Amino acid sequence: MKEDTFIFKMTLDMLADDADEAVIARWHASEMGRVRKGEELLEVVTDKASFDVVSPYDGLLVKILKSEGSSVGTGEVVAEIRVG
Amino acid sequence: MEIMDLGIKSYDDALSVQHEILQRRIDGSSEDTLILVEHCPIVTLGRLSGNACVPGMGDLEKKGIPVVFVGRGGKATFHAPGQLVMYPIIDLSGKKKDIARYIDFLEMTVARSLCRIGVRADRVNERRGVWVGADKIAFTGVAVKKWVTYHGVAININNDIGGFSLIHPCGDKDIQVTSARNVLGRELDMSEVKAVFAEQFRRDIENEYKKAEGPAVVA
Numbered sequence: 001m002k003e004d005t006f007i008f009k010m011t012l013d014m015l016a017d018d019a020d021e022a023v024i025a026r027w028h029a030s031e032m033g034r035v036r037k038g039e040e041l042l043e044v045v046t047d048k049a050s051f052d053v054v055s056p057y058d059g060l061l062v063k064i065l066k067s068e069g070s071s072v073g074t075g076e077v078v079a080e081i082r083v084g
Numbered sequence: 085m086e087i088m089d090l091g092i093k094s095y096d097d098a099l100s101v102q103h104e105i106l107q108r109r110i111d112g113s114s115e116d117t118l119i120l121v122e123h124c125p126i127v128t129l130g131r132l133s134g135n136a137c138v139p140g141m142g143d144l145e146k147k148g149i150p151v152v153f154v155g156r157g158g159k160a161t162f163h164a165p166g167q168l169v170m171y172p173i174i175d176l177s178g179k180k181k182d183i184a185r186y187i188d189f190l191e192m193t194v195a196r197s198l199c200r201i202g203v204r205a206d207r208v209n210e211r212r213g214v215w216v217g218a219d220k221i222a223f224t225g226v227a228v229k230k231w232v233t234y235h236g237v238a239i240n241i242n243n244d245i246g247g248f249s250l251i252h253p254c255g256d257k258d259i260q261v262t263s264a265r266n267v268l269g270r271e272l273d274m275s276e277v278k279a280v281f282a283e284q285f286r287r288d289i290e291n292e293y294k295k296a297e298g299p300a301v302v303a
Contacts, residue, residue: 023132048224050226051227051229
């Protein structure tokens, strides 16, 4: 890996305290695919909200750790993006 | 902020309007908008709903009331004319990006509006929606795309609440439902009700987000 790259571990911080039941509804991106900053990566559903999560960086989506239908909590890593 | 009153409109038609305004707001070609509407009778199921949320499916079919899955959070709810539905299309991108807080705000402005029309309603910690004592009067279910909100909140005003007995509102079979008409014992003028809710919403959203984004106060 080049020195100016790093692995970004993506969490769903915007869930805050509304995430009694948060589920990954859909991934719009695939493992080992390029992603762009601002691109919608996945859709998450909680007890009262559904929302898109966008990539914070340009990079390579190296690993999806939470598949569609999985429950996820605040602070849990859902994917890893190689940035740079 | 623009206020748009669609009157009584089918769910599908109102959804098309929502999507159109949502896209314009994302593009930056329109301002924040509060859509007010009453729907023709329909049961909508949020993304976490299952068939267990609709035990009265057969009765709904007999009555010709459609049941549709929709792209908001939350579970099952019932819409009918006389129920005020508010769909705020609000750009949160320059504000505090906190969805739970936005739903808190939505519930609070609805509770305040209900109080203004004489219904003593409030939020309840740990339970979503707006309540009159132990009875639920308003139902939230929102969606957010590129930090612009859509979907929103439905408030029982004059509508017949019998349809709620055919579903498990919000996925909870034990919820008791009420309306402003039930609480007050009289029919309300919907145009007056809409004016109160719109004015309160406009005032509350300015205060809520101005307060948060303003400069820190030094004691």
